[in-house]
Amino acid sequence: MKISIFGLGYVGAVSLACLARDGHQVIGVDIDQAKLDLILAGKTPVVEEGMVELMAQVAGNGRVSVTTDVRSAILDTEISLVCVGTPSAANGSQDQAAVVGLARQIGRALAHKIEPHVLVFRSTLVPGTVEGVLKTTLEAESSRKEGVDFHLCFQPEFLREGSSIRDYDKPPFTIVGANHALPVQRLQALFGHLPCKFIQTSVRSAEMMKYCCNNFHALKITFANETARLCEALGVDPFEVMDLVCQDTQLNISRAYLKPGFAFGGSCLPKDLRATTHLARTHDVELPMHAAILPSNQAHLGLALRKILATGKRRIGFIGLSFKTGTDDLRESPLVALAEQLIGKGMQLAIYDPEVHLAQLLGSNRRYIEQHLPHIGQLVRGDMAAVMAESEVLVVGLSTSEVAQTLARLLRPEQTVIDLVNLPDRAALPSTVQGICW
Ligand SMILES: NC(=O)c1ccc[n+]([C@@H]2O[C@H](COP(=O)([O-])OP(=O)(O)OC[C@H]3O[C@@H](n4cnc5c(N)ncnc54)[C@H](O)[C@@H]3O)[C@@H](O)[C@H]2O)c1
Secondary structure, eight states, X not given: OEEEEXXXXXXXHHHHHHHHHTTOEEEEEOSOHHHHHHHHTTXXXXXXXXXXXXXXXXHHTTOEEEESOHHHHHHTOSEEEEOOOOOBOTTSSBOOHHHHHHHHHHXXXXXXXXXOEEEEEOSOOOTTIIIIIIHHHHHHHHTOOBTTTXXXXXXXXXXXXXXXXXHHHSOSOEEEEESSHHHHHHHHHHHTTSSXXXXXXXXXXXXXXXHHHHHHHHHHHHHHHHHHHHHHHHTOOHHHHHHHHHHOTTTTSSSTTOSOOSOOOSSSHHHHHHHHHHHHHHTTOOOHHHHTHHHHHHHHHHHHHHHHHHTOOOEEEEEOOSXXXXXXXXXXXXXXXXXXXXXXXXXXXXXXXXXXXXXXOOHHHHHHHHHHOTTHHHHBOSSHHHHHHHOSEEEEOOOOHHHHHHHHHHOOTTOEEEESSOOSSGGGSXXXXXXXOO
């Protein structure tokens, strides 16, 4: 394939070398003449393991050329990878000057192109940039239509500096955010041979997931480092602790707890987080990330409250009250906290939870509910139908197929459902069902 690569930093230079190695004809474009001269001389513009040898090898096979001329690079190739920098601006926003400026130039070049061109954005871009800013700029400058005369897509880059050639050859996956088949086919031809899944998604999801990956990596590092700081103060071996933590592939290093839903609660997580941060304070150890978890959880609860209040309705039915499906444990249940706040705002509540039998609640569980919802006896109903009959808004905190089926059967058009738990088979639910985050 004939490929142009815009921006020959870590991402662009490694892509250029690997694509030329794999037999493609590659034109490198950069505004930095020094980088172009190095590539022309068979040298690498970035310090990366294996790049010295690879650049020397591909320079010899005649498949690499360089230019500063955007127009010729677009006219002489069928697909372009855009890898220019997107650094932080002073206020923390993404500085898109390079990518937008380049889009203007590419747009002017596309005005002269007959064959449909594929533009692949590989720079990290805040969600909405490709379909908003870049599409508009390219269409305005070229007087051509995206999806007809040229095609845009977003393919996040996952290589890590220091091991970028190895990461290029063995990425965790290939993700392509695209709205048309043509760019997906072209990228299949370029990257389909790699030993990983090739996944097509929406452009915005692809843009967003790149941020999620980097944020998650930063979170993991910070978690390990904060844990180590506390371990050091306590005289515990942090390597041993984190090694043990990582050996749990059921709950720790797994998909568990990574599905968006409602706030956490229960008798363990909140109290253990409080104990951890208190312990750190007593040893003068700062754990800002751990300390931010409960406030963040509280913000999630606040979002649910605002969504319920925004309906403007006053008769609220709770399906579920315990801190998670399948238990009668009400201690620190976020649903109890939500119910308490709604009662405080003068709402009328009706509650059903198949696991919560007031007469059988014992010990700290009983004390907790008596303290937080002292009139719970008057609020609890014997079945879900009774709650549905008297409520204008249904707050669903129980994730079972019975709940979904009863909702589908008995829901009246004027009732609103706030689904906090991602009920199964969402597509089969009536459109009046809204989730906490969707
Ligand atoms: N470095 C990484 O490990 C990595 C990994 C994944 C994703 N990314 C993302 O990829 C993008 C590029 O990162 P990088 O580290 O390779 O950046 P970089 O700063 O090393 O290189 C960017 C290159 O773009 C060039 N450039 C700027 N304006 C240009 C223009 N108008 N036309 C042509 N070239 C132009 C610069 O001269 C420079 O050579 C960023 O969005 C980054 O967030 C980087």
